Amino acid sequence: MSTKPLLELKDVHKSFGPKQVLKGVDIDVAPGKSLVVLGGSGSGKSVMLKNALGLMTPNQGKILFDGEDVTHDQGKTREAMRARIGMLFQSAALFDSLTVWENIAFRLLNADGMKRKEAKERAIETLKQVRLGSDVADLTPAEISGGMQKRVGLARAIASRPELIFFDEPTTGLDPITADAINDLIVEQTKALGAAAISITHDMASARKIADEIAMLFEGKIIWRGPASMIDDSGNAHVDQFVHGRADGPIQPAL
Amino acid sequence: MSNASTKAKSGFPNPLQWLGGATLAMLGEMGRLSIFTAKTMGASFSPRWYPSQIIRQMIAIGFYSLPVVGLSAIFIGAALALNIYSGGSRFGAEQFVPNIVVLGITRELGVTITGLMLAGRVSAGIAAEIGAMRVTEQIDALKTLSANPFRYLYAPRFLAGILTLPILVLIADVIGVMGGWAVSTLGLGFDSTTYLRNTIDFLTWQDVTVGLIKAVVFGGVIAILGCYHGDKSTAGATGVGRAATFAMVGAAVLILAFNYLISTVLVDFGS
Numbered sequence: 237m238s239t240k241p242l243l244e245l246k247d248v249h250k251s252f253g254p255k256q257v258l259k260g261v262d263i264d265v266a267p268g269k270s271l272v273v274l275g276g277s278g279s280g281k282s283v284m285l286k287n288a289l290g291l292m293t294p295n296q297g298k299i300l301f302d303g304e305d306v307t308h309d310q311g312k313t314r315e316a317m318r319a320r321i322g323m324l325f326q327s328a329a330l331f332d333s334l335t336v337w338e339n340i341a342f343r344l345l346n347a348d349g350m351k352r353k354e355a356k357e358r359a360i361e362t363l364k365q366v367r368l369g370s371d372v373a374d375l376t377p378a379e380i381s382g383g384m385q386k387r388v389g390l391a392r393a394i395a396s397r398p399e400l401i402f403f404d405e406p407t408t409g410l411d412p413i414t415a416d417a418i419n420d421l422i423v424e425q426t427k428a429l430g431a432a433a434i435s436i437t438h439d440m441a442s443a444r445k446i447a448d449e450i451a452m453l454f455e456g457k458i459i460w461r462g463p464a465s466m467i468d469d470s471g472n473a474h475v476d477q478f479v480h481g482r483a484d485g486p487i488q489p490a491l
Numbered sequence: 492m493s494n495a496s497t498k499a500k501s502g503f504p505n506p507l508q509w510l511g512g513a514t515l516a517m518l519g520e521m522g523r524l525s526i527f528t529a530k531t532m533g534a535s536f537s538p539r540w541y542p543s544q545i546i547r548q549m550i551a552i553g554f555y556s557l558p559v560v561g562l563s564a565i566f567i568g569a570a571l572a573l574n575i576y577s578g579g580s581r582f583g584a585e586q587f588v589p590n591i592v593v594l595g596i597t598r599e600l601g602v603t604i605t606g607l608m609l610a611g612r613v614s615a616g617i618a619a620e621i622g623a624m625r626v627t628e629q630i631d632a633l634k635t636l637s638a639n640p641f642r643y644l645y646a647p648r649f650l651a652g653i654l655t656l657p658i659l660v661l662i663a664d665v666i667g668v669m670g671g672w673a674v675s676t677l678g679l680g681f682d683s684t685t686y687l688r689n690t691i692d693f694l695t696w697q698d699v700t701v702g703l704i705k706a707v708v709f710g711g712v713i714a715i716l717g718c719y720h721g722d723k724s725t726a727g728a729t730g731v732g733r734a735a736t737f738a739m740v741g742a743a744v745l746i747l748a749f750n751y752l753i754s755t756v757l758v759d760f761g762s
Contacts, residue, residue, distance in 0.1 A: 291631050318637045329632040332623075333547075346541070347637040392636075 240303070242267050242400055242432045243288060248297035250283055257283045259456035260297070263434075267399065270426060270433040272447035272464070274440075274478060276487060279453050281436035282326075285404055288434065289323065290314050301400075319347065322393030322431075324422075326405040328385040330377035330392070336363070337373040340391045348396070362391040365428075366421055383414040387421065394425050401426060403435035407442045419445040440479060443467070452478065454487065527719045534641035535649050544647035552613050552648070552714075553655030557662065559612055563604050564596075564663035568670025571595055576679050588681065589689040592671035594698060601664040602702040603750055605656065606709035610742035614717040617648055618738035621721025622731035630722070645718040649711060656710030657703045664702060705753050709746050716742040 241264035250258040257280040265271045275281045286292040288299060290306060299307045301317040330339045338345070340362055341355035350358070360370045366387040377385055386406065393401055406422060407415035419442050426433045426446075437443055443450055447464040452475050460472040467479055477485030572592050579585045621644065624630050630640050668690060675681040717738045724734035 286631070289631075289635055291634060315637060318635060321635065323632070323635040325628045325632055327627055329628040331629055331632070342638070343636045346643070 239266050241265060241300075242302055243434065244298075244300040245284070245288060246298040246300070248284070248287055248294045248299065250280075250287055250292060250294050257456055258287070258294070261453070261456070261458055263451055263458060263461075265400070265432045265434050267432050268430050270423075270435070270446055270448045271451060272435045272437060272443045272449070273451045273453050273458075274438060274443060274475075275436065275453035276438060276478065280456050281453055282404065284453065285402055285434070285436055289321070289402060290317070319343075319396070320399045322396065322398035322401040324386070324389045324393045324401070324403045324406055326408055328377070328382075328389035330385055330388060332377055335374050335376055336380065336388050339377065339388060340395050342392065343396045358395060359391070362395045363388075365394070365425060366391045367417075383410055383418070386410065386414075386418050390418070390421055390425065394429060394431075397429055398431055399429075400432045400434070401429075403433060403437075403446075405437055405439070406435060406446075407437065407439045412441070415439065415442065416445070422446050438478075440481075523723075524715075524719055527722070528715050530641050531645045531649050531715060531718065534639065534646040539642060541643055541647055544643060545650050548647045548651035549655050551616075552609070552651045553659060556609055556612055556655075556659060559608050560605050560659050560663050561666050563608050564601060564667040565670035565673075567600050567604050568592060568596055568667035568672075569674040571600065571667075572671035572674045572679070576675070585679075586689075588671070588675055588679070589686045590693040592675075593668050593690045593694050596667035596671070597664050597694065597698040598701045599750075599754075601667050602660045602705045602709065603746070604667075605660050605663045605706070606713065606746040606750075607743055609656065609659070609709075609713050610716075610746060611739050613652070614713045614742040615735040615739040617714065617717025618721040618724070618734040619731055621718055622724030622734040625722060625724045626726045626731060640722070645714075645722075648714040648718055652710035652714030653707050654710070656713070657706040660702050660706040661699075664699070701754075701757050704757070705750060708749050708753060712745045712749060713742050716745065 244264040245261050248258050248261040249256070261280075261284055263271065263273065263284075273281055273284065283292065287294050290299075290310065293308060297307070298305055301313075302320075304313055304317075306314050306317050330336075331342070334342070337356050337359035340359035341350070344350040344355045344358060345352065356373070360373050363370060363373060368384065368387050368391070372380055372384065372388075377388070380388065390406075403422060407418055410418060422433070422435075423446055433446070435442075435446055444464060444467070449461065450464050450467050451458050451461040452470075452472070453459070454474050460470055460475045462470060467475065470476065470479075473486050477487050483489055572588055575588050575591045575595075576585055579587055579591075621630075624644075630644070633640050633643060672681075672683070672686055672690070675686055676683045720734040720738040720741065724730045
């Protein structure tokens with residue numbers, strides 16, 4: 237498999253008024269690899285992800301997808317990128333007005349022009365991949381539990397067989413057992429697709445399970461990056477404090 | 492001396508500073524609303540369209556507004572007939588009730604009342620729905636799924652607004668006139684056939700057209716204000732609630748302002 241990065245963020249800066257959130261973020265992910273970015277509340281993880289997705293535009297720096305600069309492009313290059321990515325939102329962000337299967341098949345129906353019958357079959361097939369039965373296909377998101385919504389969100393992210401999947405706090409708000417099941421599904425489905433994955437989380441159990449590599453974002457910069465197996469021996473005081481969940485250390489609690 | 496120190500010293504903001512700030516904020520808001528309107532109209536009148544979304548919104552905006560529009564129109568027509576009868580009796584002009592009711596309803600009250608009722612029911616509803624979608628990241632999700640919110644969310648609502656409001660206004664006109672007819676024939680001693688003949692004879696197509704032209708504009712205002720305030724809604728229940736309030740109040744004020752402007756232009760052109 238190619239080791240050429242599929243997505244690269246180079247020296248990305250982002251400010252909101254006088255508040256500098258990202259101060260030069262450099263990350264990249266190669267096809268088939270899973271990178272987890274750790275960071276405390278308010279460290280800029282979500283802003284970094286939104287910049288990578290093109291939902292925000294950086295003030296400085298570059299974003300390259302498959303070697304193409306998509307930093308300021310909201311046109312065809314960005315659209316071509318979005319056709320090759322999937323995203324699981326923290327809240328699942330399912331469309332209330334659509335049924336579960338219509339959520340999963342949204343891109344297939346609206347961007348790829350697939351017929352409804354075929355799209356529904358694909359949606360039900362994808363539901364099975366995330367261990368949900370076809371009986372939920374015609375329900376609305378409000379009629380299913382939070383854990384099921386996350387699975388449907390994952391199904392929507394993988395339905396169009398993307399090459400890169402973003403996961404925004406995939407286990408937040410779930411009980412440990414459901415969270416572990418979601419982690420297993422993430423690993424299983426990204427491997428099955430051979431997709432690259434970028435996840436942001438502060439859940440260490442999740443990070444250990446889904447990451448090939450882990451990076452730590454602190455005060456708008458990546459301060460450490462290494463293989464997931466090295467996370468307990470990083471030699472970085474910030475990472476150590478975060479991994480062990482200690483209040484004392486260089487990172488001040490976000491109170 | 493800096494503005495901050497001026498404020499600190501007196502305890503009150505400098506009036507000029509306040510006026511300047513408010514003017515700049517208003518101009519900024521007008522600019523953002525104009526850009527949003529241009530983008531929505533651009534998405535509405537160029538492919539690609541989402542017909543299922545347009546139909547869904549036409550049902551939500553048009554069909555489900557029928558009860559409130561019908562009830563408002565019948566009471567307005569009835570009250571108008573009573574007031575014209577009462578006022579007209581002072582100088583022996585009671586016989587003009589059918590003429591003035593149909594003129595007032597078709598040119599002014601039918602469309603204005605329908606617009607104001609929909610500002611409350613539809614504009615606030617759109618703002619709350621879009622606002623909730625904004626704060627739960629559904630609009631971001633749309634973008635990541637290669638759907639443009641202007642095409643998928645805002646254009647269908649705008650098109651549904653400008654297509655359904657004229658139909659609602661026609662219905663309100665008929666019901667309003669019938670409200671006046673009911674009060675006049677049942678309570679004021681008018682002959683039913685004569686009342687209806689006077690109504691039809693007096694009505695011109697320009698009277699109806701004036702109402703319909705206003706209806707198209709009001710439909711656009713209601714949808715745009717709802718979408719605009721929903722789209723810039725901030726997080727939380729307060730933000731969504733504020734978006735709904737701003738949408739409703741903004742749409743109501745703009746409807747009244749456009750009503751006057753369109754009336755002025757059309758009267759100048761002899762309609």
